[in-house]
Amino acid sequence: xxxxxxxxxxxxxxVSRTAGRVFRALLLAATLFGIVFVTILLxxxxxxxxxxxxxxxxxxxxxxxxLVVPTAGVGAFVYRRSQAAFQTGMLALxxxxxxxxxxxxxxxxxxxxxxxxxxxxxxVALAVPAAIAVGVTAYDQRLxxxxxxxxxxAAFYLSLFGLPGPLGTVASWLSQLGLPIPLGATLGSVRLVxxxxxxxxxxxxxxxxxxxxxxxxxxxxxxxxxxxVARDRGRRARVAASSAFLAVVAVAxxxxxxxxxxxxxxxxxxAVGVVPPAAYAADVAVNxxxxxxxLAVPAxxxxxxxxxxxxxxVVGLAGPQSWVDWAFLTSAHSTNAESAxxxxxxxxxxxxxxxxxxxxxxxxxxAAIYLEEYxxxxxxxxxxxxxxxxxxxxxxxxxxxxxxxxxxxxxxxPAGTVLIGxxxxxxxxxxxxxxxxxEAIRSVPEAQRAASDGMGATKWQTVRNVxxxxxxxxILTGTILALGxxxxxxxxxxxxxxxxxxxxxxxxxxxxxxxxxxxVYAWSSLYATPDFYTKVVPAGVVVLVTVLLAxxxxxxxxxxxxxxxx
Amino acid sequence: MPADxxxxxxxxxxxxxxxxxxxxxxxxxxxxxxxxEDPADDSLSGTVDFAGSSTVFPLATTMSEAFRGGDTGEAHxxxxxxxxxxxxxGGFANHFCTGxxxxxxxxxxxxxxxxxQCTDNDIEPVExxxxxxxxxxxxxxxxxxxxxxxxxxxxxWSAERDTEQWSDVNPDWPxxxxxxxxxxxxxxxxxxFIESILHGGDxxxxxxxxxxxxxxxxxxxxIQGVEGSTNAxxxxxxxxxxxxxxxVKALAVDDGDGEPVKPSLETARSGAYxxxxxxxxxxxxxxxxAEPAVAAFLRFWLEHATSEAIVADQVGYVPLSxxxxxxxxxxxxxxxxxxxxxxx
Numbered sequence: 006x007x008x009x010x011x012x013x014x015x016x017x018x019x020v021s022r023t024a025g026r027v028f029r030a031l032l033l034a035a036t037l038f039g040i041v042f043v044t045i046l047l048x049x050x051x052x053x054x055x056x057x058x059x060x061x062x063x064x065x066x067x068x069x070x071x072l073v074v075p076t077a078g079v080g081a082f083v084y085r086r087s088q089a090a091f092q093t094g095m096l097a098l099x100x101x102x103x104x105x106x107x108x109x110x111x112x113x114x115x116x117x118x119x120x121x122x123x124x125x126x127x128x129v130a131l132a133v134p135a136a137i138a139v140g141v142t143a144y145d146q147r148l149x150x151x152x153x154x155x156x157x158x159a160a161f162y163l164s165l166f167g168l169p170g171p172l173g174t175v176a177s178w179l180s181q182l183g184l185p186i187p188l189g190a191t192l193g194s195v196r197l198v199x200x201x202x203x204x205x206x207x208x209x210x211x212x213x214x215x216x217x218x219x220x221x222x223x224x225x226x227x228x229x230x231x232x233x234v235a236r237d238r239g240r241r242a243r244v245a246a247s248s249a250f251l252a253v254v255a256v257a258x259x260x261x262x263x264x265x266x267x268x269x270x271x272x273x274x275x276a277v278g279v280v281p282p283a284a285y286a287a288d289v290a291v292n293x294x295x296x297x298x299x300l301a302v303p304a305x306x307x308x309x310x311x312x313x314x315x316x317x318x319v320v321g322l323a324g325p326q327s328w329v330d331w332a333f334l335t336s337a338h339s340t341n342a343e344s345a346x347x348x349x350x351x352x353x354x355x356x357x358x359x360x361x362x363x364x365x366x367x368x369x370x371x372a373a374i375y376l377e378e379y380x381x382x383x384x385x386x387x388x389x390x391x392x393x394x395x396x397x398x399x400x401x402x403x404x405x406x407x408x409x410x411x412x413x414x415x416x417x418x419p420a421g422t423v424l425i426g427x428x429x430x431x432x433x434x435x436x437x438x439x440x441x442x443x444e445a446i447r448s449v450p451e452a453q454r455a456a457s458d459g460m461g462a463t464k465w466q467t468v469r470n471v472x473x474x475x476x477x478x479x480i481l482t483g484t485i486l487a488l489g490x491x492x493x494x495x496x497x498x499x500x501x502x503x504x505x506x507x508x509x510x511x512x513x514x515x516x517x518x519x520x521x522x523x524x525v526y527a528w529s530s531l532y533a534t535p536d537f538y539t540k541v542v543p544a545g546v547v548v549l550v551t552v553l554l555a556x557x558x559x560x561x562x563x564x565x566x567x568x569x570x571x
Numbered sequence: 572m573p574a575d576x577x578x579x580x581x582x583x584x585x586x587x588x589x590x591x592x593x594x595x596x597x598x599x600x601x602x603x604x605x606x607x608e609d610p611a612d613d614s615l616s617g618t619v620d621f622a623g624s625s626t627v628f629p630l631a632t633t634m635s636e637a638f639r640g641g642d643t644g645e646a647h648x649x650x651x652x653x654x655x656x657x658x659x660x661g662g663f664a665n666h667f668c669t670g671x672x673x674x675x676x677x678x679x680x681x682x683x684x685x686x687x688q689c690t691d692n693d694i695e696p697v698e699x700x701x702x703x704x705x706x707x708x709x710x711x712x713x714x715x716x717x718x719x720x721x722x723x724x725x726x727x728w729s730a731e732r733d734t735e736q737w738s739d740v741n742p743d744w745p746x747x748x749x750x751x752x753x754x755x756x757x758x759x760x761x762x763x764f765i766e767s768i769l770h771g772g773d774x775x776x777x778x779x780x781x782x783x784x785x786x787x788x789x790x791x792x793x794i795q796g797v798e799g800s801t802n803a804x805x806x807x808x809x810x811x812x813x814x815x816x817x818x819v820k821a822l823a824v825d826d827g828d829g830e831p832v833k834p835s836l837e838t839a840r841s842g843a844y845x846x847x848x849x850x851x852x853x854x855x856x857x858x859x860x861a862e863p864a865v866a867a868f869l870r871f872w873l874e875h876a877t878s879e880a881i882v883a884d885q886v887g888y889v890p891l892s893x894x895x896x897x898x899x900x901x902x903x904x905x906x907x908x909x910x911x912x913x914x915x
Contacts (some may be wrong), residue, residue: 338636340629341885419671421653502666502671504653504654505628505654505655505656506652507652508635509651516651531625531629538791
């Protein structure tokens with residue numbers, strides 16, 4: 006035994022902490038390496054874009070006194086009283102910023118892309134069959150499943166497309182290919198039964214556009230917000246809260262013109278940018294008395310900014326000569342660097358993200374559910390499994406080629422359109438959505454599935470009632486992060502022939518589109534004046550990164566909420 | 572919930588009627604005729620797709636911007652543009668001759684093979700001269716050389732000569748290695764440089780067969796490369812040089828008559844700056860000229876092709892002379908008439 010001990014001691018050698026410390030320092034360096042470099046770069050870029058040093062010292066002083074000092078004071082006070090309240094306050098602050106950002110995007114949609122009447126028509130066309138579907142479900146016991154399914158599908162089809170609709174177009178294609186279809190050739194062009202969309206958008210007299218938006222955008226958001234605030238205080242409280250939020254939206258439409266904002270954007274900004282954070286604040290104030298004090302943080306920031314802005318404009322202190330200004334956000338590209346703007350690219354990116362989400366989300370989540378819940382464990386599913394992971398690593402330029410080959414060359418669609426861009430980027434992030442959705446589905450505890458099975462639920466009922474509700478926020482988180490990758494992609498858009506520069510926004514999915522990274526690339530490569538690559542490009546990068554961070558922050562909040570439920 | 576039910580039953584018919592009446596009145600008050608939202612129909616609308624040379628791209632987008640914006644008196648905000656910068660050859664092969672673009676900008680004339688590809692797809696290209704470009708040979712501002720002959724350029728840039736050092740070309744020059752910067756072989760600028768300097772005799776520039784060449788589409792990188800090294804030489808379009816003329820030095824070029832000429836708007840237009848000034852083109856698909864938007868844009872472009880303010884000051888090329896403009900406009904009118912009658 007004694008010999009063993011001495012052997013061990015000899016093998017252990019001299020004891021020193023130096024090696025461990027060096028190792029630890031190296032690990033820390035590895036952790037910080039990327040973060041530090043990217044942060045420094047972004048600071049440089051933001052400095053070039055915003056030029057904070059060009060502001061009057063008085064401007065800095067004013068905001069330091071009205072914004073920075075009070076916020077620091079109030080923040081420290083709240084933090085010392087309750088950390089939970091401080092967190093709530095910061096969340097509310099982030100909520101305000103992100104909601105206002107998103108409301109800008111939504112306002113853009115209704116100003117330049119979708120006519121409010123068309124939007125109303127689509128909303129009505131979706132609401133009518135949805136109501137029919139709910140009505141049919143009431144006859145759950147008496148009608149067989151196929152009958153209910155048939156009625157619901159027919160109602161949606163009639164409402165959205167009318168007769169013969171896209172099926173008629175398909176029939177006329179097939180008859181051109183020589184298939185014997187009665188009346189085939191004419192089906193593509195005639196219209197037997199108009200759709201609800203056609204009927205509504207064809208009415209000769211309609212409410213003012215902003216009133217339509219109050220009803221169709223403010224209504225649903227108001228109802229959701231009202232329910233969140235009223236919780237289970239009964240019907241009367243819910244109606245009162247919802248009406249109050251709806252009233253805020255309607256008032257914005259009336260007051261907007263008085264302060265120089267046209268009614269349509271005023272209504273959208275109120276509905277998307279003001280009501281949700283207000284509902285969050287009201288919810289905290291009413292339902293979480295212990296965290297109520299946290300709301301002082303966003304209140305201080307908002308009041309401080311407004312007071313600071315007021316003082317600065319009254320005294321006449323010049324702010325920084327930022328390249329990211331209102332004109333940059335709302336005008337199109339120009340050969341002259343001073344008047345070059347980002348508007349068509351911002352709108353294009355939003356449209357692309359919407360079409361990517363619409364196309365890739367159902368497919369990706371469907372695949373994830375199948376692979377996790379239904380797929381048998383055999384060699385085929387294992388091959389699929391491995392290849393989905395491989396697909397996630399395929400370079401984006403290859404997806405661009407795929408998109409061009411498939412949609413433009415093979416299916417002969419016009420190049421560079423919203424639809425093709427969305428489909429190509431959708432293919433690109435599909436594997437990421439599948440992988441993250443599978444992760445979320447897998448994290449639903451097996452015991453819950455077993456409990457559902459034990460109560461006699463079918464597989465479908467378990468998936469619908471247990472698995473999907475439990476994993477939904479996780480799935481959403483993964484999807485948003487995947488969209489964050491898609492919004493920064495340039496190569497696939499170049500490959501599918503998206504125009505380098507656009508002067509206007511597309512109003513249909515079959516029109517061409519450009520995106521933020523593509524525009525930044527064009528500015529940095531095709532326009533050689535120093536103002537372009539030292540000022541306009543950083544300004545574009547700042548906007549792109551801000552949008553990306555806003556999207557990611559939504560994902561992070563969702564994930565935290567989701568983890569705290571476990 | 573029972574409380575809710577009680578609430579619902581106690582609501583009287585009068586209350587319901589009053590509520591419905593108020594809502595209806597409010598909705599009616601906000602009603603308006605939907606037809607007033609339609610834009611005026613007499614304005615020109617349509618889409619102009621163009622692809623092609625990155626050299627012509629800034630000129631073409633500046634013209635589209637002016638055409639839409641109305642700084643020059645007419646405004647066509649409903650005409651959409653889809654500009655793509657693909658390089659002259661890429662534009663012909665992938666966009667124009669496949670019928671996906673109305674116009675293809677070119678920094679050289681269309682090649683026979685490209686014209687053939689267009690003809691195979693029933694696309695008839697119509698050529699218009701839109702400006703003159705001057706290629707500029709640049710060196711570092713610290714280098715003590717001010718002019719160069721075409722022969723010297725040839726021995727520096729040709730892949731078939733063996734020049735490594737400045738002193739290999741001219742014994743008066745430094746004993747330093749040559750660093751060469753220029754556009755990649757996909758660029759029309761590259762083709763034009765070969766044509767004018769190598770006279771088609773040699774087929775490649777030094778840098779393609781190796782050597783110290785840095786091929787890039789980005790003219791800015793060429794400027795940066797030359798700015799950063801006293802041993803560097805590069806060539807690029809006059810537009811790019813003129814915007815950075817404080818960072819690099821342009822060499823005067825002697826085409827063999829012993830009189831070096833500095834590149835400038837004047838010397839290029841007058842034809843004194845040879846052989847490195849060249850015409851820039853745009854090719855229109857004849858069938859596209861039947862579209863009012865394309866025809867109107869092209870007419871606008873040619874009408875403003877003599878504008879110093881747009882072509883020279885904003886983009887940096889040499890504007891057309893009045894005479895050349897008249898010729899091009901006549902050709903356009905003829906082509907539009909022909910396209911219109913073919914369309915009927």
